[in-house]
Amino acid sequence: MAISLGSIADDYTGASDLANTLTKNGLRTVQTVGIPDPSLALPDIDAVVVSLKIRSVPASEAVNAATEAERWLRQQGAGHVLYKICSTFDSTDAGNIGPVTEALSEAAGGGGVLVTPAFPETGRTVYLGHLFVGGQPLNESPLKDHPLNPMHDANLVRVLARQSRGAVGLIDLAAIAAGAAAAKAKLDALARTGATMAIADAIFERDLETLGEIALETPVSTGASGLGLGLARALVRSGRISGSATGEDVIRPVGGLSAIIAGSCSKATLRQIDVAERVMPVLRLDPERLLAAGPDQIAAAISWAGDRISAGPVVVAASAAPETVSRLQSQYGREASGHAIETATSIIAAELVERGVRRLVVAGGETSGAAVDRLAIPAFLIGPEIAPGVPVLRTVGNTQGDMLLALKSGNFGGEDFFAAALAMMR
Numbered sequence: 001m002a003i004s005l006g007s008i009a010d011d012y013t014g015a016s017d018l019a020n021t022l023t024k025n026g027l028r029t030v031q032t033v034g035i036p037d038p039s040l041a042l043p044d045i046d047a048v049v050v051s052l053k054i055r056s057v058p059a060s061e062a063v064n065a066a067t068e069a070e071r072w073l074r075q076q077g078a079g080h081v082l083y084k085i086c087s088t089f090d091s092t093d094a095g096n097i098g099p100v101t102e103a104l105s106e107a108a109g110g111g112g113v114l115v116t117p118a119f120p121e122t123g124r125t126v127y128l129g130h131l132f133v134g135g136q137p138l139n140e141s142p143l144k145d146h147p148l149n150p151m152h153d154a155n156l157v158r159v160l161a162r163q164s165r166g167a168v169g170l171i172d173l174a175a176i177a178a179g180a181a182a183a184k185a186k187l188d189a190l191a192r193t194g195a196t197m198a199i200a201d202a203i204f205e206r207d208l209e210t211l212g213e214i215a216l217e218t219p220v221s222t223g224a225s226g227l228g229l230g231l232a233r234a235l236v237r238s239g240r241i242s243g244s245a246t247g248e249d250v251i252r253p254v255g256g257l258s259a260i261i262a263g264s265c266s267k268a269t270l271r272q273i274d275v276a277e278r279v280m281p282v283l284r285l286d287p288e289r290l291l292a293a294g295p296d297q298i299a300a301a302i303s304w305a306g307d308r309i310s311a312g313p314v315v316v317a318a319s320a321a322p323e324t325v326s327r328l329q330s331q332y333g334r335e336a337s338g339h340a341i342e343t344a345t346s347i348i349a350a351e352l353v354e355r356g357v358r359r360l361v362v363a364g365g366e367t368s369g370a371a372v373d374r375l376a377i378p379a380f381l382i383g384p385e386i387a388p389g390v391p392v393l394r395t396v397g398n399t400q401g402d403m404l405l406a407l408k409s410g411n412f413g414g415e416d417f418f419a420a421a422l423a424m425m426r
């Protein structure tokens with residue numbers, strides 16, 4: 001198997017978002033969880049997305065994991081590697097977007113790297129280097145209250161420069177509108193002046209198509225699913241890929257019980273939980289008690305779900321509004337509280353799978369990463385899309401047998417997302 005495109009995703013929901021975009025644009029894609037064991041049989045594919053959980057870990061750890069994944073992807077034949085980051089540029093001044101991008105570029109021989117989180121389908125656009133989420137600049141959007149990485153600056157040239165060793169340039173919309181050759185000339189000129197990376201503007205899909213064409217001429221790029229779309233379309237246009245992926249056969253029924261686990265505290269997820277409560281039982285975990293008396297709370301949640309789950313899907317949610325999250329974080333620390341809650345939700349997910357759940361929806365990137373790791377699922381095939389950025393996933397090589405999952409990024413999905421997801425997972 002020689003793949004055309006490799007990708008390293010910094011979290012698991014982001015990985016399935018990208019794999020979804022690649023599949024929709026014609027690439028036969030598999031999402032692996034970390035670097036797969038050599039014994040895992042992968043089908044004939046055009047692209048692999050390696051899911052890592054490196055968005056909020058120390059930069060050196062992220063760099064090591066990503067460079068190892070890059071080496072593996074190159075061995076599989078990848079000519080280009082996309083580092084998949086969040087469309088909200090979820091990061092801090094310590095990283096990890098800058099350090100990982102620079103390390104991947106160095107490993108591939110250097111040169112300027114194109115960076116853009118634009119993903120117009122979900123309302124993420126970049127203009128003059130400033131990221132907009134829907135109609136709001138990043139620093140005025142709900143991401144200013146993100147539990148792990150609150151975003152307080154919309155100027156991505158500035159944000160990326162703060163977390164990088166090299167200088168960061170800008171490829172503005174005017175250069176992109178002038179066509180691939182002009183934009184590539186700008187990238188090369190920036191690299192000659194010492195910029196290791198350039199933030200690229202993009203508002204419409206046609207901008208991403210131009211950027212995809214340029215990125216394919218370089219060994220590494222960094223971006224969200226929008227850049228994935230550009231790369232996939234450029235590969236299909238180049239004739240290197242037939243562009244025939246569909247994903248429909250992936251959703252063959254698996255039966256079993258179904259459940260939803262939520263750890264995302266995004267505005268979208270909070271609304272989705274409220275709406276789900278009209279049609280299914282919802283257990284709202286008490287994170288304060290969870291942190292103070294972990295095992296008892298976890299056991300109580302499993303027993304609550306166990307009593308109801310044979311009658312239909314249930315939701316178990318740690319999610320809370322920003323004020324509650326900040327109170328808990330100031331008492332227990334941001335990382336410690338996040339980690340303890342992720343551990344709890346992942347144990348609950350695994351116990352529910354033990355009790356027969358085969359269709360599982362998880363809300364939140366970190367939350368999904370913790371759950372999938374505990375379930376030890378090695379890889380996924382990508383099925384049809386439930387909402388922009390969220391496909392149905394079918395496990396590959398899972399010891400509990402085939403399962404269908406949906407790993408929802410915090411901000412994605414309409415208000416009836418949970419019921420809509422389960423309606424596609426039989």
Ligand SMILES: Nc1ncnc2c1ncn2[C@@H]1O[C@H](COP(=O)(O)OP(=O)(O)OP(=O)(O)O)[C@@H](O)[C@H]1O
Nearest residue numbers: 264287318320325338341342364365366367409410
């Ligand atoms: N009530 C709570 N108080 C404090 N932290 C919480 C609470 N509930 C969940 N968390 C933590 O908040 C973090 C949410 O991050 P997660 O990545 O899962 O969601 P998200 O950031 O909305 O999603 P994404 O990264 O896909 O955009 C996790 O670490 C989770 O454990």
Ligand SMILES: O=C(O)[C@@H](O)C(=O)CO
Nearest residue numbers: 014017086087224365409
């Ligand atoms: O790019 C996005 O917004 C998502 O795929 C994601 O990574 C959120 O965690």
